Amino acid sequence: xxxxxxxxxxxxxxxxxxxxxxxxxxxxxxxxxxxxxxxxxxxxxxxxxxxxxxxxxxxxxxxxxxxxxxxxxxxxxxxxxxxxxxxxxxxxxxxxxxxxxxxxxxxxxxxxxxxxxxxxxxxxxxxxxxxxxxxxxxxxxxxxxxxxxxxxxxxxxxxxxxxxxxxxxxxxxxxxxxxxxxxxxxxxxxxxxxxxxxxxxxxxxxxxxxxxxxxxxxxxxxxxxxxxxxxxxxxxxxxxxxxxxxxxxxxxxxxxxxxxxxxxxxxxxxxxxxxxxxxxxxxxxxxxxxxxxxxxxxxxxxxxxxxxxxxxxxxxxxxxxxxxxxxxxxxxxxxxxxxxxxxxxxxxxxxxxxxxxxxxxxxxxxxxxxxxxxxxxxxxxxxxxxxxxxxxxxxxxxxxxxxxxxxxxxxxxxxxxxxxxxxxxxxxxxxxxxxxxxxxxxxxxxxxxxxxxxxxxxxxx
Amino acid sequence: xxxxxxxxxxxxxxxxxxxxxxxxxxxxxxxxxxxxxxxxxxxxxxxxxxxxxxxxxxxxxxxxxxxxxxxxxxxxxxxxxxxxxxxxxxxxxxxxxxxxxxxxxxxxxxxxxxxxxxxxxxxxxxxxxxxxxxxxxxxxxxxxxxxxxxxxxxxxxxxxxxxxxxxxxxxxxxxxxxxxxxxxxxxxxxxxxxxxxxxxxxxxxxxxxxxxxxxxxxxxxxxxxxxxxxxxxxxxxxxxxxxxxxxxxxxxxxxxxxxxxx
Ligand SMILES: Nc1ncnc2c1ncn2[C@@H]1O[C@H](COP(=O)(O)OP(=O)(O)OP(=O)(O)O)[C@@H](O)[C@H]1O
Ligand SMILES: [Mg+2]
Numbered sequence: 001x002x003x004x005x006x007x008x009x010x011x012x013x014x015x016x017x018x019x020x021x022x023x024x025x026x027x028x029x030x031x032x033x034x035x036x037x038x039x040x041x042x043x044x045x046x047x048x049x050x051x052x053x054x055x056x057x058x059x060x061x062x063x064x065x066x067x068x069x070x071x072x073x074x075x076x077x078x079x080x081x082x083x084x085x086x087x088x089x090x091x092x093x094x095x096x097x098x099x100x101x102x103x104x105x106x107x108x109x110x111x112x113x114x115x116x117x118x119x120x121x122x123x124x125x126x127x128x129x130x131x132x133x134x135x136x137x138x139x140x141x142x143x144x145x146x147x148x149x150x151x152x153x154x155x156x157x158x159x160x161x162x163x164x165x166x167x168x169x170x171x172x173x174x175x176x177x178x179x180x181x182x183x184x185x186x187x188x189x190x191x192x193x194x195x196x197x198x199x200x201x202x203x204x205x206x207x208x209x210x211x212x213x214x215x216x217x218x219x220x221x222x223x224x225x226x227x228x229x230x231x232x233x234x235x236x237x238x239x240x241x242x243x244x245x246x247x248x249x250x251x252x253x254x255x256x257x258x259x260x261x262x263x264x265x266x267x268x269x270x271x272x273x274x275x276x277x278x279x280x281x282x283x284x285x286x287x288x289x290x291x292x293x294x295x296x297x298x299x300x301x302x303x304x305x306x307x308x309x310x311x312x313x314x315x316x317x318x319x320x321x322x323x324x325x326x327x328x329x330x331x332x333x334x335x336x337x338x339x340x341x342x343x344x345x346x347x348x349x350x351x352x353x354x355x356x357x358x359x360x361x362x363x364x365x366x367x368x369x370x371x372x373x374x375x376x377x378x379x380x381x382x383x384x385x386x387x388x389x390x391x392x393x394x395x396x397x398x399x400x401x402x403x404x405x406x407x408x409x410x411x412x413x414x415x416x417x418x419x420x421x422x423x424x425x426x427x428x429x430x431x432x433x434x435x436x437x438x439x440x441x442x443x444x445x446x447x448x449x450x451x452x453x454x455x456x457x458x459x460x461x
Numbered sequence: 462x463x464x465x466x467x468x469x470x471x472x473x474x475x476x477x478x479x480x481x482x483x484x485x486x487x488x489x490x491x492x493x494x495x496x497x498x499x500x501x502x503x504x505x506x507x508x509x510x511x512x513x514x515x516x517x518x519x520x521x522x523x524x525x526x527x528x529x530x531x532x533x534x535x536x537x538x539x540x541x542x543x544x545x546x547x548x549x550x551x552x553x554x555x556x557x558x559x560x561x562x563x564x565x566x567x568x569x570x571x572x573x574x575x576x577x578x579x580x581x582x583x584x585x586x587x588x589x590x591x592x593x594x595x596x597x598x599x600x601x602x603x604x605x606x607x608x609x610x611x612x613x614x615x616x617x618x619x620x621x622x623x624x625x626x627x628x629x630x631x632x633x634x635x636x637x638x639x640x641x642x643x644x645x646x647x648x649x650x651x652x653x654x655x656x657x658x659x660x661x662x663x664x665x666x667x668x669x670x671x672x673x674x675x676x677x678x679x680x681x682x683x684x685x686x687x688x689x690x691x692x693x694x695x696x697x698x699x700x701x702x703x704x705x706x707x708x709x710x711x712x713x714x715x716x717x718x719x720x721x722x723x
């Protein structure tokens with residue numbers, strides 16, 4: 001009996017409750033034709049239905065989480081489990097095998113020793129399934145009975161239903177927040193483990209990044225975990241090269257779109273830019289790795305720079321800049337459009353040309369919004385993973401030459417997590433520390449940017 | 462048809478509009494208006510809301526060019542030269558015909574920069590000293606100098622509404638225009654600030670040709686020497702302010718100034 005079936009069952013009961021309660025409300029109405037019900041009959045229906053479905057669904061969820069454990073307990077208590085190995089992988093595998101056979105997911109056990117466990121599993125699973133089913137029914141019935149008995153002609157079913165719906169909406173929004181908190185907490189936890197092995201000083205200020213996932217975890221070699229080259233690579237690619245591309249192009253397109261473009265042109269160009277923002281970054285990654293990077297190397301070589309890398313920071317940065325253009329341009333567009341038209345008229349009426357008006361009045365007035373847009377763009381660029389994974393290298397060079405290969409924080413996170421190191425090796429854990437730093441930086445950038453935007457909005461309202 | 466009083470002495474016309482029509486798309490907002498704007502006088506445009514005062518005022522420095530749907534027909538001259546001549550440089554025109562808007566619209570820059578903006582873009586000042594002098598002179602003429610001389614670096618938007626409006630007037634004066642157009646310059650201000658602006662207009666009137674749009678009969682009577690009454694896109698009557706208010710020739714003018722409609 002899978003949780004899905006319990007869920008369907010709860011919904012079916014809810015439907016029944018809905019019909020019954022609505023019918024009951026109608027009988028109130030028929031019994032006293034002159035009296036107005038405090039709520040429409042369908043709200044009575046919803047009230048009962050919610051009281052049936054919500055407790056039952058909550059129980060089904062809890063049961064789905066709980067029952068595998070209960071099953072395991074009872075299997076382990078059975079005599080067949082007595083001769084299982086006490087610890088380790090083998091014990092786990094045998095249990096899993098037996099369980100799979102019992103559930104019908106695999107035809108037969110591979111390890112004959114596990115065969116004896118199949119029968120206990122089967123009976124425990126069906127036993128707990130029946131318990132789950134019965135309990136769901138009882139809970140749904142109790143909820144339904146409780147709510148059904150409260151129905152009266154003057155029962156304010158609508159306000160109650162609205163309150164319940166509001167609570168559900170609130171819980172839904174809490175899911176996102178709680179998830180964020182959970183993510184941060186786990187990140188912090190793993191980061192602390194990492195810093196237990198490698199000192200934060202080595203990590204934050206060291207200039208050598210060369211973790212060895214195969215080294216002895218007890219001797220973490222802190223001097224191999226200097227993240228400065230990664231931070232530099234990230235800033236160089238995401239905040240410098242990409243922004244050198246994105247800021248002028250984004251700003252110019254925003255100026256063109258808000259100040260010069262014919263409405264018909266704007267109707268085409270703006271959506272086109274927005275589509276650019278929707279292109280999956282992996283596509284940019286291909287473009288960077290297959291087209292731009294070799295092109296840049298060939299050009300560099302033809303200019304006589306023989307040591308140009310085919311995984312240059314320039315290629316990743318350029319493509320990332322193009323990816324970021326829509327962000328910069330749409331933020332700049334919004335902020336320029338938010339500058340009151342009176343400002344523009346004031347300048348034009350002084351005999352300023354439109355370009356003077358844009359340069360000296362519109363852009364300065366829109367500057368806070370533009371700056372905020374750029375900061376959001378930077379925070380996106382430095383968190384961007386796919387393009388750099390595909391186009392940048394994994395070699396941690398501390399260099400100011402855009403033709404050198406460089407790596408970024410995100411590239412190293414991927415490299416460390418998918419590397420050969422075991423999960424509790426400092427090389428693997430370093431990914432969490434890197435992620436944590438990245439998280440803090442982007443959080444800070446977003447926070448400041450949103451504050452700036454808010455202040456900016458207030459200034460013109 | 463427009464009634465123009467015949468007792469107007471022969472003052473030199475600074476601007477002259479002849480048979481001007483303005484359309485927003487297919488909708489006509491101004492219907493064959495002809496008027497002489499005299500040199501060194503204040504001319505008031507009055508009339509009910511939506512009658513086209515702002516529209517006509519904006520024709521005088523071609524601010525209607527900034528509205529894509531607006532189309533202007535007819536001829537308007539400044540010192541005899543047609544300002545709708547395609548060869549005319551609209552930037553030069555607007556430097557000569559300044560404008561003050563209904564809502565004060567200082568730039569979000571310092572007080573100093575607000576005034577220096579125009580002189581800078583028109584290259585009036587050789588150096589910093591000259592620019593300082595222009596800023597001071599303009600602020601003095603706008604009667605704002607004493608109030609702001611110690612805080613020239615503060616933002617123009619931090620001033621009170623009345624101060625902002627005088628800042629906008631100072632800004633318009635700073636480019637040394639010949640005509641100043643004001644579209645309800647006091648409608649966002651309290652009576653004291655209004656009195657200051659009216660005083661300022663009186664001070665300025667000998668020096669510039671001033672056109673002011675206003676909804677206040679008293680204001681028109683106080684500050685202007687000429688008044689034009691607009692109604693439904695047409696100019697109904699034009700004459701000396703004293704005559705228009707005491708002795709209008711048209712029934713519609715009479716009705717409007719006695720408050721019977723509008
Ligand atoms: N940008 C525009 N687009 C279309 N129609 C406009 C535009 N501006 C003004 N109009 C129309 O032109 C007519 C005249 O408007 P205008 O603003 O000149 O009136 P006004 O006399 O200044 O009124 P008020 O005293 O309320 O300021 C009105 O009917 C108005 O609806
Ligand atoms: Mg108006």
